Amino acid sequence: MPRDHDAAFLHVESSLSGRRWTGPSADALRLGEALAQATGLPAALAGVLARQGVRAETAAAYLAPKLKDLLPDPRGLRDMERAATRLDAAAERGERIAIFADYDVDGGASAALLIWWLRALGRDATLYVPDRLREGYGPNPEAMAQLSASHDLIVCVDCGTAAHEALEAAGGTDVIVLDHHLGTETPPPVLACVNPNRPDEDGALGHLCAAAVTFLCLVEANRQRRGAGREAPDLMGMTDLVALATVADVAPLMGVNRAFVQAGLRAMGRGGRPGLEALAATARLSGPPTPYHLGFVLGPRINAAGRVGRADLGARLLASADRHEAAALADRLEEVNAERKAVEGATRVAALAQAEARLDADPDAPLVWAAGEGWHPGVLGITAGQLARRFRRPAVVLGVADGMAKGSGRSVAGVDLGSCVARMARAGELASGGGHVMAAGLSVGAGCVEAAMARLGELLARQGAGGGEPSDLALDSMLMPGACDMALARQLEAAGPWGEGASAPRFAVPEVRIHDARPVGQDGLRLTVSDGIGPRLQVIAFGAMSGPIGPRLLSHGGGRFHLAGRLEVNRWQGRESVQLALIDAAEA
Structure with a gap:
């Protein structure tokens, strides 16, 4: 085995895909060999663990991550105690609760967590998922005013951090935000905004998806209930929802996220969630669930509803306790997913042609982008992800309608797209925008697209984006x-x-x-x-x-x-x- 890290692995300087192969360094090989000797693990596995920074004394814990060991104290997040107290009080008093959820897997799983928890306490909640075409992403003033008029508490999940104006429309109704997206420098005007990516947080839990934040809120609510001598619903059986959201939302699999996914896969394997069982049957899955199933089989089907179908189908499926209803919803999601694939294919061809033309003019551009009249907003994020992977640089795809260009961006490792988009939105260079490291949503006047994309490219270039040369394969x-x-x-x-x-x-x-x-x-x-x-x-x-x-x-x-x-x-x-x-x- 080659040990010179500067030499191409197996002397492959240019593979069939044009990539140079690299192998482990001499230091990495030594660490892997030492770990294998100390633990008795196979050399191939020990080398992988050494790459992850695992030491002999921590190997056993790493290979079997336990939530009880890795779960952070929910009270370490700002506003968490206040949010859990208010949610528990609403459940205890039988107040009217509304859940406003984003239309993707993370939003649907977050909403389902709350619904299952409330159902265990004999309570119901109103589920509201905005229509992607008519309402767009996140809370809007009309929806918040409508919910406020008939509810005592509104919980926004996987959205809301940057929706100051919309949340003000809730009037005197208490609002809780459970989110993970980047926002403005000041929290929204709500009772509690729990978000590990708030500017006044230290970022230690910034890798959590919204479902994980929601789960932590329920952990704190359960702690308060037990402290008062009251029944607390079982949460371990709900980790399947957190695992699904973690993988589908491409959250980094580090720390507690690894434990969430392992625990969730075990919970899913035991069954008992009618919606997931019905969806797995529709997708013809067999054998124990894996992260691949979550990210590439189940996740896309749930996301399809928010992209081109009825936005609340995914959340309703995950929250369903009725097997007949779940089967019907899963069948409908399968149909919607087929529709999504057809729409996505047409958009991908058009966007790819634009992207290639722009890169022909500037091969080292830090950003690749495309925009088109009437492109369906539900497939823009998928298309942006395809462009980012193909051209190995951040990508933005925009649909133009009624004088506005709205769309999504996807990034590549090492480039924080969300912060650049949020910065431009704060500076007025975009009509709106926000997101996280690997993904963002944005809107800009149709006549300002060229200038906005040039500015975004400048910001991304400062982080090293561009070039797009075939990366080494490690x-x-x-x-x-x-x-x-x-x-x-x-x-x-x-x-x-x-x-x-x-x-x-x-x-x-x-x-x-x-x-x-x-x-x-x-x-x-x-x-x-x-x-x-x-x-x-x-x-x-x-x-x-x-x-x-x-x-x-x-x-x-x-x-x-x-x-x-x-x-x-x-x-x-x-x-x-x-x-x-x-x-x-x-x-x-």
């Missing part, structure tokens, strides 16, 4: 096909969850011949490979046929290749097997 180590067995795949899976902020282990499998190659699905490829010594290894390459990797491997001509990918347990129709999920490949 690999954890090398594995021979014979070492890619079920035992190691299970251990790597158990060491997760893997995702944002904790990238899944990536291994190089060197010098293999392809025995069988066949297209699968829309643009995927399935391979069977071996090194001629050990057993054969199954390889799956999703999306490979739409780029340079798939066609080259399909016409391999008997040549040898280095493969790079993630070792996974493939579960299909009750059977399990080991496979390498291909990321890249290179001529050997």
